[in-house]
Amino acid sequence: MTEPISWTGRMIAADDEFNGAPVLYRCVELEGGHGPVAEAALTATALGVVTPLIDGRPATDELLTPGWTSYEWRLRYREWDVTALLGDRFELALALGNGWRRGKLSWLGARNVYGDQLAGFAQLRIRFADGHEQLVVTDETWQAHAGDVLANDLYDGEHIDARLRDSEAATAAVHAVAFDVTQLEPFEAPPVRPLLEVKPERIWTSPSGRTLVDFGQNLVGWVRCVVRGPRGETITIRHAEVLEHDELGTRPLRTAEATDRFTLSGGDDVFEPTLTFHGFRYAEVDGWPGGAEAIGEGALTAVVIGSDIPASGSFASSDPLLNRLHANVVWGMRGNFLSVPTDCPQRDERLGWTGDIAVFAPTAAFLGDVSGFLGDWLRDLDLEQQNADGVVPFVVPDVLKHVVSGSEFPPQDSTAIWGDAAAWVPWALWRAYGDRTALARQYPAMARHARRVGTLLAPDGAWDSGFQFGDWLDPDAPPDRPADAKADTAVVATACAYRTARMLADAAAVLDLADDAAEFEALAARIRSGFRVRYVSAAGGRVHSDAPTVYVLAIVFGLLDESEQMAAGTRLAELVAASGFHISTGFAGTPFITDALSETGQLETAYRLLLQRECPSWLYPVTMGATTIWERWDSMLPDGAINPGEMTSFNHYALGAVADWLHRVVAGIAPLEPGYRVIRFAPRPGGGIEWAAASHRSPFGLVAVRWELRDGTLSVEASVPAGAAGVLDLPGRASVSLAPGEHRFEVPFGAGA
Template identity: 65%
Template sequence: MSHAWSARFVTPATELDGAPLLRGDVRLDPGHGAVASATLRWSALGVVEAWLGGRPVAADVLTPGWSAYEWRLRYAEHDVTALLADGTDTVLAVALGDGWWRGRLGWAPRCAPYGEQLAAIAELTVCFADGHVQVIGTDESWRAAAGPTTSDSLYDGQSIDARRYDPRWAQPGFDDSGWQAVRVVGHDLARLEPYVGPPVRRITELSPERVWTSPSGRVLVDFGQNLVGWVRVRVQGEAGSTVTLRHAEVLEHEELGTRPLRSAQATDRFTLSGGADVFEPTFTFHGFRYVEVDGWPGGVDAIGADALTAVVVSSDLRRIGYFDCSEPLLSRLHENVVWGMRGNFLDVPTDCPQRDERLGWTGDIAAFAPTAVRLFDAEDFLRDWLRDLDLEQRHQDGLVPYVVPDLIRRMPNPPDFVPVDSTAVWSDAAVWVPMAVWRAYGDPTVLAESFESMAAHVRRVRSRLSDDGLWDSGFQFGDWLDPDADPHHPADAKADRYVVATACIARSARMVAEAATALGRTEEVAEFATLAEELRTAFNRAYVRDGRVKSDCTTVYSLALVFDLLDPADRERAGKRLAELVAESGYHISTGFAGTPFIADALSSTGHLEEAYRLLLQTECPSWLYPVTMGATTIWERWDSMLPDGSINPGEMTSFNHYALGAVADWVHRVVGGLAALEPGYRRLLVAPRPGGGLTWAETSLETPHGLARVRWDVADGQLDVRVTVPEGTSALVRLPGAEEQELEPGEHTLTATAP
C-alpha cells in the first residue's frame, strides 16, 4: 500500500549552475519523551541521495531508479531511529542528479525525456515514547544551492569541482542564509509507490591489476574485470587542476576501445581543491574494465595503490546459484554470465550498461529469465519490472513494447523500427518472464499480478493471426544476431522469422494456460489450451514436412523441439536433422537470440547429448567459449564482438556486456550439473546429471525456497559417483545412467552408477 504524503516535491526557485543540494530543518516537538521510532521516505524527479544530521540515510544509490514515470514513481523507505536517538534538532538534506528523468537517454541528442525540472520529496515520520507522531517534510521552508557536481549524465559521466564542496552543508548549524528559496512542484503524489524490488547499491570493490602507459602515451588502468559502476578517486594536486577518467570495456590496438560506446562519452572529470580530495561520481555509472587517466598530478608513477578503486554497482540481489566443473573455460563462462547479469540488473534488466542505450529490452530478458532466476534471487526485481511492462502495455492497447520502460516511444526522432505491433520473443517477455519467476520460486503472486498482461499479449497476437492460423505478418526481429548474418544487418537470419513467430506464440499460449491452471482460472485454461493446440496444428500444417521444418536451420528445429510442437515421428527426425546441422557447422554456434537459449536442450532431449557438449565446449568462433579464450569476463552481444586479430567487430552495434547469449547457463545447471525443478519452487527436485564432453566432475548448488540443494558428480575408473543434498520439506527424483529411478528424502545422499 502506498503512503499518504503530506510533504510535497520541491525544486530550487531558480535554475542553478550545478546539481542541486536541498536542506530543511528538523525541529522535534518537545515534551513527548524519547524518539521511539522514525521513518524517512524519499524520492525524486531525477535521482536523489539523502542525509540526516550529516549522515547518509541509506547505502542506496541512484534512487528512485527508472520506472514507467508517467504512471509510477517509486520511493525509498528506511528506519532512521538511530539517527535521531539523541533527540536533538537536526537537518534533513538531499542531493539531486539528472538520472533517467532529465538525463540524455536513447540515440537522439536530447535531454529531459520525462521532464525539464528536477525535484525532491522527503518525509520524516517520528513516533515518540508517549505515542505522539510528528511529520516533517519538504515544503517552501527548505533552502537550495548548487553543489560540487557541475554536470551529470548516465551516458556521459559526471563532473565534480571539489572547490565547491563544503562538508558542513548537510549538518546542523550550517549557515544557509546565502542559499535560495525553493518552490513546490505539482507532481501527482498518487503516482508514488514503494519499491517492489531491491535498491541499487555498491556491491563490491576492485583494485587495479595493472597501470601503464599506452603506445600513444596515455595512462591506462586495468581492473581485470568488465564491471558496472564507477571509480572512486583519492588524489591531491594543484587547486583548479582537473583529473579526467574515460571508461571502456576493451582495448583495441593497445589503446582504449571507445567506438562501441557510440555517442556516450563515459567520462568523469574531477577538479581538485588543492587538499586531499576523494571523488565518487554516484550520479552516473559506466560499463568498463579499462580506464584512461589524464591529468594525474605527477603522472603514471604517482598513482598510488589506493588512488583508484572500481566500485561495482548493481541492484542488491542475493546470489543463490553456483556452478563449477573440471573444465576451467566452462567455469569461466559461467562466471562471465554472473558478471553480465550483475552489471545489467541495475534497477532495470538492461541490454547493455555502457553505450548510449542501456534500455530494458524485452527480448534480452525473455531469453535470459530462466538463467537469471537460477543465479540470483531475482523474484522481486523482475516483479517490479513486470509492473512497468504491464503499465506500458495497458496504455498501448495490449502491445508489449521493445523496451520497458518504453523510452523509444518518447524519443523525438524515433528509429524506423518503432513498434507498431507485437513481436515474437520481445513481446513474449510478458509471458515467459513471469513463468520463469513462478517456476523458480513457486509463489503464484507473480502470476496473479501478471496474468492480465500475459493474456492480453496472447489475445492481441491471436487477433492478428492469418486465415491459416499463423503469425505470419508484420515486423519481426526473428533470430536476431544469427552469427551468419552480415554484421551491419543483424536481423538477416537463416531462420524464417514467421516460423519463429508462430512457434513462440504457441509456446506463450500454452504457458498462459498453465498459469491459468495454477491460478484456478478454468475458463482461461480452456481458452488458451485450445489456442495452443490450434497453433501447434497450424505450425505443423504450414511448416513441417517429414520432420523437416521450414528454413531447415538450427534455430527452427530448436524451437520446434523444445516448445513440443512436433508429433513423435517428426520429433525424432527433427532431432536427428538438428544434430546433422550442428555437425555440418563444425560444432560452431549458428543460432541468435531466438534459438540460442534452446539449442542445447533440443539436442540433449532428443538423444544427442554429445553433440550438445561439443557445441558447448567449442572454442573457435563462433562459440560460447571463443570469447573466454579472448579474455572475456562477461558475455558479449555478438559471438564475434572482438575478432580473432583483436579488433572490434565493425558493426555499429557491439557490446562486451550483454547477457542474452549466456542463457545456456540454465542448461548447464540442469543437465551438466544435474539439478532441476520437477515442481515450481523446487518442491520436488530432479537430480539427473548427464556427464559428457570429457568433464570429470561438476558441481551445482542452489538456495531454493526450501533450503540448499546441491549435486556433485565425479567420473573415475568407469564409475559415476554422485553426492546429493535434498532440502527439508522436499523430495528428489534421481535418474542416473543405467540405473533405476529412485526417490530421495531430505538429507545428504551418496549414489553410484556406471559412468556413461
C-alpha cells in the same frame, strides 16, 4: 514504522537548479519535552534521482533512488530508519541528480524525456518515547543550495568540483511542483547500492602516452579517486570495456562520453561520481598530479554497483573455461540488473529490452532471488502494455515511444520473443519460486499479450505478418543487418506464439481459470496445426528454411510429433556438425539449442557445441579474455580489433542463457514442481568433463548436487532440503525417489555400463 503512509508533503523544486544537481534542505530542531527519539523513519523519492542527507552525510548507501520506472504512471519511494542519525538539531537534505528522468536516454540522445524539472519529496516521521510524533515534510519553507556537482549524466559521466565543498554555496528558494501522490509506490525491487570493490591489476602508459588502468574485470560502477594535488587542476577519467591497438577502445560506446572529471580542492580529496555509472574494465586517467608514477596503492578503486539481488545459485566443473564462462554470465547479470534488466550498461542505450530478459529469466532465477527485481519490472511491462492497446513494447520502461519515429525504427507492435516476455518471464518466476500470488498478479498481462497475438495470426494459425526481430544476431548475418537470419521469421514467430499459448493454458489451469484454460488450449492447438501444415514437411519432419533455429524451436516447444522429434534432432545435429560445431543460431535459437540436442539423443553434439573454442562459440570470448558475455560472438575479432558493426557490446547477458542448461543438464538441478517442491536431479555427464557441481537456494532451502566420473563409476551426491522431495534420474536407470537429506549413489557409467 509499518502502518500505511499518509502523504502530507509536497514535491518541491529549486528555483535555481545549480547545474542539474541542487541540494534541497531545511534545518530541523527536535521538539522538546517528549523524551528521547524512539524511532525515526525517512521516506523519500524524486523526479530525478535523490540521495538523502543528514548533516551532510548520506542517510543510506542506496544509489540512484528511486530508479527507473514507467514514470507516467508510477514513482517508487524508499523508507529508511534514521533513528541513530538524528541529533537535537540537524540539517535534512535531498541531493538531486538528472538520472533517467532528465538525462540522455537512447542512442538518439533524447533529454528531458519524462520532464524538464528536478524535484524532491520527503517525509521524516519522528516518534518519541512518550508516543508523540513530529513530522517534517518537503514544502515551500525549504531552501536549495548548490552542491559540488557541475554536470551529471548516466551516459556521459559526472563532473565534481571539490573547491565547492569549502566555499559558501549559492542558495535559492524552492517552489511546489504539481504531483499526484497516488502514483507513489513502495519499492518491490531491491535497491541499487555498492556491491563490491575491485583494485587495479595494472597501471601503465600506452603507446600514445596515455595512462591506462586495468581492473581485470568488466564491471559496472565508477572509479573512486583518492588524491591530493594543486587546487583547481582537473583529473579526467574515461572508461571502456576493452583495449584496441593498445589504446582505450571507446568506439562501441557510440555517443556516450563515459567520462568523469574531478577538480581538486588543493587538499586531500575523495571523489565518487554517484550520479552516473559506467560499464568498463579499463580506465584512461589524464591530469593526475605527478603523472602515472604518482598513482599510489588505494588511489583508484572500482566500485561495483547494481540492484542488490541476493545470490542463490552456483556452478563449477572440472573445465576451467566452462567455469569462466559461467562467471561471465554472473558478472553480466550483475552489471545489467541495475534498476531495470538492461541490454547493456556502457553505451548510449542501457534499455530494458524485453527480448533479452525473455530468454534469460530462467538463468536469472537460478543465480539470484530475482522475484522482487523482475516482479517490479513486470509492473511496468503491465502498465506500458495496458496503455498501448495490449502491445508489449520492445523496451520497458518504454522510452522509445517518446523518442523514436517510424522512419528510425520499426513501429512497435506485438513481436515474438520480445513481446513474449509478458508470458515467459512470469512463467520462469513461477517455475523457480512457486508463488501463485505473483503468477495471478501478472496473469492479466500474460493473457492480454496472448490474445493480441491471436488476433494477428493467419486463418490457419501461422504468424506470418508484421515486423519480427526473428533469430536476431544470427552469426551468419552481416554485421550491419542483424535481422538477416537463416531461420524464416514466420517459423520463429509461430513457434513462439505456440509456446506462449501453451504457457497461458498451463497458467490458467494453475489459477483455476477453467474457461481461460480451454480458450488457450484451443489457441495452442490452432497454432500448432498451422505450424505443422505450413512448415513441417510430410516426409522426414523437415522444418521450413532448414536452419538450426527452426529445428531447435520445433523440438523444445513441442511442435513435433514423437516420430518426428528424433528425426528433427538428427537433422539439427547434422547442421551443427556441418557448421564445424560452431554456433549458427541467434537470439531465438541459441538459448534452447543445447536442450534441443540433449532431448533428442544428441548429448555429445551438445557438448561439442558447448565446448567449442573457435569463433563463433560460447568459449571463444573466454579464450579472448572476456570476463562478461558479449553481444556478438565476435564482438572482438581474433586479431584484437573490435567488430566493425555499430552495435557491439562486451556486456550483454542474453547469450549467457546457456547457463540454464549448465545448471539443469550438466550439473543436474531443475524444479520438477514449481518452487523446487520436487527437485529433479538429472546430471548428464559428457564432453570429457570429469565432475560438475551446482547449488541453488530454493524457497525450501539449499538444493545441491555434485557428480564425479572416475574409473567407469559415476558418483552422485544430492542434497534435498526439508519440506521438499527429490527424484534422481540417471542415464539408463530407473528413477529413484529422494527424501529430505543427503544422498550418495555410485553407478557404473560409460561403455558397457
